[in-house]
Amino acid sequence: MSANPLITQIQRFSVNDGPGFRTNVFLKGCNMHCIWCHNPETIKPYPELFWRKMLCVQCGHCMDACPRDAINPPIDPEEARADDSTYQKIIREDCDLCMKCVDACMNDALEIVGKELTVDEVLDEVEQDGIFYDNSGGGMNISGGEPMAHPEFTAKLLEGARARGISSCLDTNGNCKWEVLEPLLKNVDIVLYDLKHLDSAEHKKMTGVGNELILENLKRLSEIKQPVWLRIVCIPDYSDSLEYHEMVVEFLKTLPNPPERIDLLPFHNWCEMKYKQLGIDWVFADTQAMEPSLMRPALELYKEAGFNATIGGSGFE
Numbered sequence: 001m002s003a004n005p006l007i008t009q010i011q012r013f014s015v016n017d018g019p020g021f022r023t024n025v026f027l028k029g030c031n032m033h034c035i036w037c038h039n040p041e042t043i044k045p046y047p048e049l050f051w052r053k054m055l056c057v058q059c060g061h062c063m064d065a066c067p068r069d070a071i072n073p074p075i076d077p078e079e080a081r082a083d084d085s086t087y088q089k090i091i092r093e094d095c096d097l098c099m100k101c102v103d104a105c106m107n108d109a110l111e112i113v114g115k116e117l118t119v120d121e122v123l124d125e126v127e128q129d130g131i132f133y134d135n136s137g138g139g140m141n142i143s144g145g146e147p148m149a150h151p152e153f154t155a156k157l158l159e160g161a162r163a164r165g166i167s168s169c170l171d172t173n174g175n176c177k178w179e180v181l182e183p184l185l186k187n188v189d190i191v192l193y194d195l196k197h198l199d200s201a202e203h204k205k206m207t208g209v210g211n212e213l214i215l216e217n218l219k220r221l222s223e224i225k226q227p228v229w230l231r232i233v234c235i236p237d238y239s240d241s242l243e244y245h246e247m248v249v250e251f252l253k254t255l256p257n258p259p260e261r262i263d264l265l266p267f268h269n270w271c272e273m274k275y276k277q278l279g280i281d282w283v284f285a286d287t288q289a290m291e292p293s294l295m296r297p298a299l300e301l302y303k304e305a306g307f308n309a310t311i312g313g314s315g316f317e
Contacts (some may be wrong), residue, residue, distance in 0.1 A: 005029055005150040007041050007113035010125050013132070016313035018169040018190055020138025023126045025157065028114045030146040031175050033208040034196065036235050036284050038271040044144035047097055047114040050277040053081050056109035056153070062089070065104035070094035092279045094261055113278075127164055139167030140168045140279045141192070148176040152307065169229075173212040181217060190227045190260070193218060197239055206238060223266040230259040231313075234266050234295055236287060237285045240297035245298040262302055263313040266290035 006028040014022045029045030031035075037043060041050070058074035070091045080087045089110075090101075102110045124139045133139045140161050147154040147170060154170070161168045170184065171192040185191070193219070195210070197203040204210040221228050232248065235238045252258065268289040275282035291312045302309035 004116055004118065005045065005145075005153050006047060006121065007117050008039075008114055008145070010085055010122065012129055014141065015138065016143050017143070017171065018138070019138030019259070021129065021132040022138045022141050022169065023129055024141045024143050024171075025122055025126065027147055027150055027153070029149045030144055030208040031149045031209070032146065032173055032196075034128075035206055035235075036267060038268070039145070040274050040278060040280060040282075041113045041202065042161060042272065045149070046250060047099070047112050048278060049090055049095070049097065049099075049102070050111040050113050050274075052109050052111065053085070053089070056080065056089060056106050057107055059106070061104040062101035062110060065100045067098065067100065068096055070096075076298065088279050090279060108117075116238070119153070119160050122157060122167075123164060125161045126166060127160070128164070137167070139169065141169045141171050143171035143192075146173055146175070148172050148174075148181060151176070151180050153257075155184050158184055162187045174217045175209055176217070177260055178217055178220055180219075185224075185226055188226075189230055190231050191221060191277060192229050192231055193221065193259075195230055195232045195248070198244075198251055202238070206235070216304060219255060222259075223258045225257050228259045228263045228265060231263045231265055234264055234290060234298070236290065240267070240290065240295075240298075242301070245301050249301050249307075252307065253305065258307060260308065262307050262309040264295050264298060264302075264309065264311050266292050266295055268311060 008026045008028050009026040011026065014024050015152040018022060026039065026042055029044050030043045031206060033043060041048060056077065058077045058080060060074045063071035072089055072091060075087055079085060099112055102112055142154055142157055156169050168187060169190045169191045169192050170188045173194045196207055200212060269284060269287060272282060272285055295311045298310055299309055
């Protein structure tokens with residue numbers, strides 16, 4: 001296992017995750033397991049395999065290369081690519097992630113998810129867009145996965161970005177001890193803070209952990225007047241009702257200082273293909289993406305309470 005966390009992606013020109021043009025650095029590994037997770041490839045801390053069925057010609061080279069018989073025999077490519085196909089190339093329970101199949105694939109149908117980069121290698125790529133940050137007020141976001149699952153690496157990224165004159169946002173679920181989070185804040189301009197659910201039992205049911213640390217850290221961030229953009233996920237039949245958002249508004253009124261901004265994030269299913277490429281049955285596969293306009297009544301609740309709020313981080317009205 002690498003001493004550094006793996007990176008799944010460095011996504012450039014993001015515009016909905018903080019001010020200006022931003023570059024998102026996605027760390028692999030998370031301390032929560034949200035069942036709706038839109039970045040499932042970032043949950044586990046070790047390398048994984050994507051199988052892209054549309055690129056697979058069913059040549060069988062990967063099966064020949066696999067030392068554990070963890071590859072299913074080829075079938076007709078069109079049958080495998082069909083929308084209703086249940087065929088999976090990799091027998092996940094037998095795979096030890098040796099990645100020999102990736103080396104054998106000539107069509108990029110198999111891809112390793114997660115690569116090791118040093119802090120300087122990450123920052124060198126982030127710095128390439130410095131002119132866009134300067135002109136737009138943008139910078140780097142550290143995301144995931146969960147950056148606070150890798151506090152030492154995250155701290156070095158933030159320190160390095162500060163030294164290079166790059167503004168930084170920390171995108172976190174807040175599920176960590178304050179003693180771990182607080183030292184990083186001196187190099188953080190804005191904390192993008194997730195609020196999954198106010199009720200700890202509901203939170204644990206859907207994420208695997210309670211929310212006590214998360215709410216306490218949010219209060220502490222408010223007490224020290226740390227700029228926070230609060231991101232409230234809106235999941236069907238879980239956190240999308242007007243009654244629920246009324247409770248959130250009342251909770252936020254108890255904070256010493258309000259969040260600088262609140263973004264309501266409607267559920268979407270654009271990540272469904274990632275689950276299929278990982279061979280995971282997603283419980284929300286048949287759930288339709290939420291129409292952003294459905295969140296307008298909730299948006300008005302926050303605005304009427306005096307909060308600066310958006311839908312989807314886009315200023316939707």
